[in-house]
Amino acid sequence: MSKQTVKLLGIGLFFLASQAALAAPRSMVPAEIEQAWFRLTGTLDPLNPSALRDRTDELLQVASRLELKRLSPYAQALVLRSRTLPPERKEVVLREALRLDPKSPEALFALASLQLKSFSVAGIWTTLKAFAAYGADGRLVNFRRGALLLLGVLVVGLLGVVWGLASLARVFPRLWHDLMELGGAWKLGANAWVFSCFVVGLPLFLALDPLWVLFWLFALAWAYFSESAKVIGGVLLVFLAAFPTLLERASRNLTHPTDPVTRAAWALQEHRYDPLALVELEEAADLFADDPHFYRLKGDLERQFGLYEASLLTYQEGLRHSPQEPALLAAAGTVHYLQGNYGAAVQLLSEARDRGFDPVVVNFNLSLAFAHLYNFRDSDEAIAAARKASESRLRQLTRGRDNQVILQSVSLDEAEGILARKDPVLLLNRGFLPPPLSRERTLLSPLTLAPVVALVLALLHYLVRSRRTGFALACTKCGRTFCSRCKLSRESQTYCTQCVNIFLKRDMVAPELQIAKHRQLRRRQIVHQTLRRFFDFFLPGFGQAFYGRPLVGVLLMIPAAFLLTASTLWLPHFVQPLVLQAELLPIRVFLALLWLALLVFAQLQRHPER
Incomplete structure (x- = not known):
């Protein structure tokens, strides 16, 4: 390679490095914590458990000097490293990962799977902790909401459809009986069954749509349900009408990431080390350039990472836009205190106090700053003012933090306020907000319109028939359908004529007829027991509730649906991708065994015939 080529390459590399430096965010990763992490990685290959523990202690000591309690990126790196190790050493690395991030769902799920593989009872407790960590982790808030909403919609929809079909099958003979009676009243004779078939399949003849046939039949059958079943059926129709909208909202949350402002607020609330949140805030600075609360959010995050100089510059930029903002004055004074500039801290904190900032926080921090300047009189006056404002709150804020400054950060509600003050169109164009719902796939969807129409038809059918002809009934003894027009006896309103003669009157009934009736009842009982066991096998408890x-x-x-859904859908499709593709098969097997125990319990239940 010639010297000229080398010079050109050198100039090109220098140019690229300069551009990268200009494009890099002003707030860089804190050097002290990165150096401690690099020293820790030196103990992983080859693995030295004692050295790993010592380096973890060193890293935690560095984090404790800052405001960091969860070193999530480093815990994830240890989880990935543990997959290449044997089980004994794998558990050592995972426990060190949990020291770096005690609420890491990645490490907890990996440790739970490892413990359940070895049939350890501790794996059950670790599994519960892993589920709790997954449900509380701020990084997964959008995806978790979308996943739970999607699974809830699918599970409730499936159970509702099965219940609706089973209820429809139960009352359909009564509906058919009334249709045949109506055909007879209109003197259709042998063509009454043709009329009944036409009414049952009316949507199919008009629109060739089998989906509308199901809703049409459900609307006609709704009047024959019991009072509680009518309520459940109405709720089911309303849920099915909302099904497309809920499904669209869930899928939108699954595909839309958390916006940078909310992500930074979660990092502050959980005291998590999240450098990418700071990078995303840098990229969004132009959108919130006129909002002083955004500068406070960014400065708080930089302060949490130990970047005091960068946080001061951010607070000063916010004060340039809003010089009298008390929260920014107090935040800047707190950073000056952390740097040892107690004179500047007193000046800024005093100004924040005069402008109405939280008297408990600002007076307590002022007392510490005055004490470092040996101004004990003003220090005593400041701490007395803090106690006067709220002594109970002061004790709560300073519990376990004696002689340490109170560090306040932007809350989630304040982060929502930052977003609420911006034009939604701007937020939508920058990807801060999910796209709006499609009206064609929600409100105008056939699956939305059909349940609404079915509910209206069900109410009209019930009101018309209840005032004119009434409804057919089913004998509670044998299940035979009858109505007031075809029943001869009046001794019972719930027994058919044959059951009244055999079981109530007990006179002039042939023995052969009694034997045939008892055989019929036995067959009916066997059918009911078979259906109950089938439904209980489909979902333990469903047959019990239905019969x-x-x-x-x-x-x-309730627990059976959760266990079945978690084992077959939730864990493999909505949890495993978010926990670094951890091996969740032992946890899924454990949940499946619990579901099997509920299945056995449901099948062993004795169910007396009604």
């Missing part, structure tokens, strides 16, 4: 034991059924259905 006369609603309390036991609901108590079994």
Whole structure:
């Protein structure tokens, strides 16, 4: 390679490095914590458990001097490194990862799987902690909401459809009986069944749409439900009408990441080390250039990472836009205190106090700053003012932090206020807000219109028939359908004529007829027991709830639905991708065994025939 080529390459590399330096955010990663991490990585290859523990202590000591309690990126790196190790050493690395981030769902799920593989009872407790960590982690808030909403919609929708079809099958003979009676009243004779078929399949003849047939039948059958079933059926129709909108909202949350402002607020609330949140705030600075609260958010995050100079510059930029903002004055004074500039801290904190900032926080911090300047009289007056403002709150804020300055950060509500003050169109164009819902896929969807129309038709059908002809009933003994027009006996309103003669009157009934009736009842009981066991196998408790034991059924259905959904859908598709593709098979097997125990319990329940 010639010297000229080398010079050109050198000039090009220098130019690229200069451009990268200009494009890099002003707030860089803190050097002290990165150096401690690099020293820790030296103990991983080859793995030295004692040295790893010592380096972890060193890293935690550095983090404790800042405001960091969760070193999530480093914990994730240890989780990835543990996958290449044998089980004994893997557990050592995972426990060190949990020291770096005690609420890391990645490390907890990996440790729970490892413990369950070895049949350790501690794996059950670790699994519960992993689920709790997954449900509370701020990084996953949008995805978690979307996933839970999607799974809830799918599970409730599936259960509702199965319940609706089973209820429809139960009352359909009564509906058919009334249609045949109506055909007879209109003197259709042998063509009454043709009329009944035409009414049942009316949407199919008009629009060739089988989906509308189901809603049409459900609307006609709704009048034959019991009072509680009518309420459930109405709620089911309303839920099905909202199903497309809920599905669209869930899928939108799944595909839209958390905006930088909310992500930074979560990092502050959880005291998490999240350098990418700071980078995203730098990229969004032009959008919130006129909002002083945004500068406070960014400065608080830089202060949490130990970047005091960068945070001071950010606070000063915010004060340039709003010189009298008390929160920015107090935040800048706090950073000056942390740097040892107690005179500047007193000046800024005093100004923040005069402008109405939180008297408990600002007076306590002022007392510490005055004490470092040996101005004990003003220090005593400041601490007395803090106690006078709220002594109980002062004790709460300073518990375990004696002689340490109170560090306040932007809350999640304040972060929402930062977003609320901006034009939604600007936020939408920059990707801070998810796209609006499509009206064609939500409000105008056929699956939205059909349940609404079905609910209106169900109410009209019920009101018209209840005032004119009434509804057919089913014998509570044998299940035979009858109505007031075809029933001869009046001794019972719930028994058919045959059951009244056999079981109530008990006179002039042939023995052969009694034997045939008892055989019929036995067959009906066997069918009901078979259906109950089938429904209980589909979902433990569903058969119990559908065949006369609603309390036991609901108590079994709720945990069974959660266990089945978590094992088959939630863990493999909505948790595993977010926890670094951790091996969750032992946890899924454990949940499946719990579901199997509920299944066995439901099948062993004795269910007396009604």
